[in-house]
Amino acid sequence: FDHVPYLMHDYDLRRxxxxxxxxxxxxxxxxxxxxxxxxxxxxxxKWFIKPE
Incomplete structure (x- = not known):
């Protein structure tokens, strides 16, 4: 752990x-x-931008 705080609303990073x-x-x-x-x-x- 590097003790840098950040906010994450999901339990993991997959989504x-x-x-x-x-x-x-x-x-x-x-x-x-x-x-x-x-x-x-x-x-x-990347997951948010849908290709046209």
Whole structure:
């Protein structure tokens, strides 16, 4: 843990990031188990944009 506070409304990162592509074996882990340096590398917007 790196003791950097952040707000997360889901229990894990699967719904809102690409964690399943980056670390599929850790996709179910609680976000608190990851460092902020790692979390900020995840794509948290790709899922929201629908291709035209």
């Amino acid at each position: 809102t990031t690409n964690i399943k592509e980056v670390l599929p074996e850790d996709a179910f882990k609680h976000p608190a188990f990851f460092t902020w340096d790692f979390l900020k590398t995840l794509n948290a917007g």
